[in-house]
Amino acid sequence: MNPIAEITGHKEIIVCAGAGGVGKTTTAAAIAVRAAAEGKKTAVVTIDPARRLASSLGLKELSNEPTLVSKRKFAAAGLDLKGELHALMLDTKSTFDEVVLRYAPTEQQARRIIANRFYRNISGTLSGTQEYMAMEKLYELHAGGAYDLIVIDTPPTRNALDFLDAPRRLTDFLESRVLRWFLLPYVKAGGGFMRFANVAAVAFLRVVKRIVGGSVLDDTAEFFANLDGMYDGFKARARDVAALLQSEAASFVVITSPAEESVLEATYFASRLNEAHLAFGALVVNRVHPRFGDGSGATPRQQARLASGDEAARRLAQLLDNEASFMRIVRLEDKNLKALARKVPRHRWVHVPYLEREAVDLDGLAVIAAHLFA
């Protein structure tokens, strides 16, 4: 059975992962369009701030809350819609605010954290935060129980690890012993330089104060003071999110192009999924150059003679030259994909060829879906 069809039929969560620019968002959207058409109440979540998903679904814009794609739009694209399709775009900052509101003992304390400048900087700058919030949003949507299937793409991470380790990275940071060693004396002393702190910490604080200014240290102190007592909640939630991703409900789709760099990333990602006890559902190989005929071609000698011949011969030389160029790419892609096949069994693969049209609307997504579910 086609692996994409299989997981779409049985799973509640599909996570699309892969290197940047290989078509994660489009793949996620195409899977969601097909699942919705076939009767599932589906949500598609994108991390990509570009408006591409919105416009391909015929929507003006997306927000952190689900927007329904109307039946009319499906009908206009000639698609019968038996289920529902909702689309969201992750807003890291507001999702983080929701998390803080949930775990703060009082709303007042939550508001103090949300207004804190150090906190505001975290969601924009600490790498891994976006990934964590994506998983948080996924958990919340799943727990709400409103959807049969949630399809989500992942940020274009430089490194697959970023995404898998994100929740732990954030909680580790918030609990960091190094930071506490440096910052706690400052926190305890209420912002003044402390008498009992160690010498290195004092030297460090002086430098940090000179570099970033005292007000930033005050913000930090206030942030960590307000965060006290919330770690357990954070950690428990991070554990729940991890457990959900490792459960029977979730499956991962790895997307790659046949180019060497993205194949390496996909291979690595597939092995990391295994180590992390996450279910690998399917591998989508996108944008493979087409192969026609047996590519036997001409010898260089024949080519040279054709190129210096009459008009028909010169035409043939051009055509053979063109074919030979493609054959070089075909052989290279074959080599890359063979290496991939040693790590990921071919029966989990799905091919989406280089298409003549781009998926800029529901029609286009349906065409991609036809390949994904073929």
Add this chain to the structure above:
Amino acid sequence: MNPDMSVDELLNPRIHIVCGKGGVGKTTVSAALALVAARHGRKVCVVEVDRKGSLPKLFGAKSPSYEPSELSPGVWGLNVLQEDALAEYLNVQYHMQRISRVLTSSHFVDYITIAAPGLKDILVLGKIWYLEQDRSADGKHYDFDTIIVDAPAAGHMIAFLSAPMGLSDAVQVGPIRRQSDWLVEMLQDTARTVAHVVAMAEEMPVAETIATSEALHDRLHIAQGAAFVNGLYPKIVGASAERAVEDDSEARDGLIRAGALVNLTLDDGDLDALADYARFLSSRRKIQARHLRALRKGIDQPILNLPFLFSSGIALPEIEMLADDIEQQALEL
């Protein structure tokens, strides 16, 4: 008239910042531009910022370090990791090597990143400033004629370049604030710095390139160089050859006869394959041409077309080819 006039124009300021979204081939363009500069007698340094360091691989050289090393004759490279720039700054300015193990721990680097967003970017740009001033932070002497910066991917690029401009929540106090002013002067001086953009002829990369180009010009006030478009399918097949493999049986017979003259036996299957490849190439070329038109409409700078490489990977010979293309098109600018 000097025939290399326009190549010199292309290479004019010393600092070239190469910008573009991830996966469009910024590093390849940086390397090709470096070769062009080296061919014209310049000593070049390519600066990779916080990346895996794929540049030396293109030149078949060893992995880069924080100090420049020669990758190929006339072309030097270095990889500036933000963590290294931060550690160097703290060591040189505050003699903090004593606790440097702690300072380079990931939690501390995370802390500084959050506490002072933009600081690491400023320090990386500071490293480039030192290169331009012909010295390193620890007093070593450099003499690069051309400095090419392989900028971080688009998402981070604007934040990276705007960090010293105080547009973001960046560092607002202390010595760093003053040092940032030198960086702004460097970036906004058209005689010192130019920014090139790299794109692919696809919908998203074109849209992002137009946005990047606008941001560079309107918000960052950095001089605009060229736009490089990577991966364009070349015109291998002429129109008459394309027509010959369509349904015209007379033309197909002509091809079969031409093949027979050089002992090449072609059956219908072979001709169909030739036709399919020709059709595929021409349909991809049409799609690319449409996106190129959109790019041309959206930006003011000259566009340099770089070909899709039908080769088994990208290494020095391919970079040489791209450098040829850049030189040739620079002459026509």
